[in-house]
Amino acid sequence: MRGPGRAIRGQTTWALAGIGLLLLLGLVTQGRAGEASLPGAPIASSAMATPLPVGSLVDPPAGNDGPVLADEPYRLILLVPYPDAPYWQAVAIAAQNRATQDGA
Amino acid sequence: MSLPNAAAPDQVAQIKAATLVGVEGIVLGPIDPIGVIPGLDAAAAAGIPVVAIGAEPADGVVSAVVGDDEALAYAAGAYIAASLDGQGIVLDLQGDLANPAGEARARGLRAALARFAEIDVDARATAWDPDVAKTVAESAFVIAPPGHETAPPTPLTPDPDGPQPSAIFAASDAMAIAVAAAPVVAERPELVVVGFGGEPDTLAAVANGALDATVAELPGRTGAIAVDLLVRHLNGEPVPPRVDPGFLLVTDANVGAALAALPAATPMAGPDG
Numbered sequence: 001m002r003g004p005g006r007a008i009r010g011q012t013t014w015a016l017a018g019i020g021l022l023l024l025l026g027l028v029t030q031g032r033a034g035e036a037s038l039p040g041a042p043i044a045s046s047a048m049a050t051p052l053p054v055g056s057l058v059d060p061p062a063g064n065d066g067p068v069l070a071d072e073p074y075r076l077i078l079l080v081p082y083p084d085a086p087y088w089q090a091v092a093i094a095a096q097n098r099a100t101q102d103g104a
Numbered sequence: 105m106s107l108p109n110a111a112a113p114d115q116v117a118q119i120k121a122a123t124l125v126g127v128e129g130i131v132l133g134p135i136d137p138i139g140v141i142p143g144l145d146a147a148a149a150a151g152i153p154v155v156a157i158g159a160e161p162a163d164g165v166v167s168a169v170v171g172d173d174e175a176l177a178y179a180a181g182a183y184i185a186a187s188l189d190g191q192g193i194v195l196d197l198q199g200d201l202a203n204p205a206g207e208a209r210a211r212g213l214r215a216a217l218a219r220f221a222e223i224d225v226d227a228r229a230t231a232w233d234p235d236v237a238k239t240v241a242e243s244a245f246v247i248a249p250p251g252h253e254t255a256p257p258t259p260l261t262p263d264p265d266g267p268q269p270s271a272i273f274a275a276s277d278a279m280a281i282a283v284a285a286a287p288v289v290a291e292r293p294e295l296v297v298v299g300f301g302g303e304p305d306t307l308a309a310v311a312n313g314a315l316d317a318t319v320a321e322l323p324g325r326t327g328a329i330a331v332d333l334l335v336r337h338l339n340g341e342p343v344p345p346r347v348d349p350g351f352l353l354v355t356d357a358n359v360g361a362a363l364a365a366l367p368a369a370t371p372m373a374g375p376d377g
Contacts (some may be wrong), residue, residue, distance in 0.1 A: 003269055054252040068335045076334060080157075081111065081135035086303045087323045088133060090267060094327030095131055102335045 067101035112139025119143030123150035124133045126312050129334040130154045131327075137161040140239065155334045157326055160346060167333045167343045169326050173205045174212035176319040176351045177275070180214025182270045183317050183353060187296045191222035192270030195244050197283065199232040199275045206232070208276045209300060233265045234282035237249065237274055241283045245292075277301030277318075285316035302354065302362065310359045319361065323350040 078095050080088040115135045122130055122146030123146055130152055137159040147154050149299045153166045161170040164255025184194055189356030196213055210227065217223045226244065228268040245268050273297065275278035285291055289297060293313075299306050302320025309315040326349040333343045354362050 035109075068332045068339070070335050071339045074243055074335065074338055075123070075126070076129045076132045076331065077122045077127045079122065080116065080133040082133075087301075087321065090323035091133070091327040091330075094324040095331050096138065097336075098328035098331040102331055 066096060070102055115140055115367070116143035116146075119154075120146045123147055123152055123360045127152065128338055131157060131330045131334060132165070133157045134159040134161055153334060153337050154261065154329045155337075157330050166337050167330075167345055167347060169347050170329045171321050171326070171347055171351060172348050173208035174215070176300060176321070177212030177273075178216045179212075179351070179353050180273055180300065180317070180319045181213040183215055183355075184273060184296055184298055185220050185223060186318065187221065188270055190220040190283045191337075193226055195241065195269035195272045196225055196227040197237045197240060197272065197279055198227055198229050199279075201229065206275060213273055230275075231278060232276055234276075234278040237279035238282040238286045239271060240284055242288045243259040245288045249283040254319075266363060270294075272297045273300075273301050274298070277303045277306045280307050280315055280318065281309055282308050290314065302352070304363075307354060307359055307362050310354055310356065311363060312355070317353060320352045320354050322349050322351060 064071075076099060078092060080092060081091070082088050112135055116139070119130065119132065119140070119144060128327040130147055132140070132154050134156055137156075138161070140161060141164060143226055144154055154164065155262070156165045156168040158170060160170045181194075188194075194213075194217055196210065198210045201207045201210060214225060214227075215218070218223055220251060228240045230240060272283055272289065274283045276296070280297070284297055286300075289295060296316050299309070299315050301318060302322075304348070306318050307320070307331060308313065310318055329347055329349055333347065336343050352358075352362070
């Protein structure tokens with residue numbers, strides 16, 4: 001596994017930090033979940049988002065490109081400018097779901 | 105969307121902090137594609153790849169998932185032209201032409217409508233301000249009282265016989281909502297009103313008939329593709345420098361499905377979990 005991170009099986013952790021502009025994303029990777037945080041940032045308890053419906057007319061899945069099987073476990077961080085905006089919330093949900101799929 | 109310049113340094117600080125926590129990659133929605141460059145430099149120095157969403161910095165990212173604003177606006181224009189049978193006046197409530205997104209949206213709309221000789225475009229700048237957009241729309245349907253032709257004060261009286269817009273294009277979600285709610289617009293069911301964006305309020309406005317259509321980005325595809333690109337890069341595969349996630353024209357024909365596909369209202373946990 002790359003990087004230090006504490007492994008928590010089946011759990012994904014989200015945290016908001018800074019002045020609300022930062023969404024920190026810990027991603028499940030190959031059956032294990034990495035947890036990452038910024039120094040001093042509050043850590044949220046596990047809270048999974050409701051997955052986006054697949055096959056929906058408004059936002060069809062990106063099935064033509066993935067999921068992509070990762071060669072190694074990984075942890076990614078997602079930084080969005082407006083975490084309260086519906087657009088960015090939808091981006092975050094999809095990124096979370098896809099990261100789990102890609103790491104599975 | 106107008107982006108506050110003051111926030112760019114904050115995002116740079118967040119990127120720099122992210123390089124210290126041991127992640128393999130960053131998915132970033134740049135708040136300012138130029139102002140964020142020092143943060144991208146820090147990520148590069150730490151050997152952490154970045155995939156951008158929604159904006160394309162000139163350098164420092166392995167790929168960017170960016171919608172084609174011009175294509176979306178072109179689709180909106182094509183819808184408007186078809187709805188008007190190729191003739192009429194289209195009021196283009198632009199965002200800010202100094203902003204690349206605003207300029208692209210204006211260009212796309214104009215390109216679509218330029219194919220119709222009997223369609224005139226009345227373009228107005230709004231600086232992305234919904235209140236300004238609403239005021240501009242209201243003013244397009246009035247004439248000045250006698251003696252105030254150049255600067256009508258108040259009250260403003262609708263002119264049923266004068267040249268008036270037969271369609272309105274609003275270049276953002278918030279502007280579209282504001283314009284659709286203006287009485288002078290709402291009272292004209294024959295007016296074709298088209299927005300830009302797929303946020304819940306905008307889709308609801310299409311569903312209730314306040315808007316005729318909107319061109320919606322696809323944030324779900326965008327987020328998934330961004331992660332795929334980053335994982336491919338981590339796998340050592342080549343990735344394209346830019347990917348267009350596509351878009352959808354939402355009308356009364358498909359707005360039900362669009363609303364049903366919206367994500368949960370509160371998908372992310374805050375500091376308290």
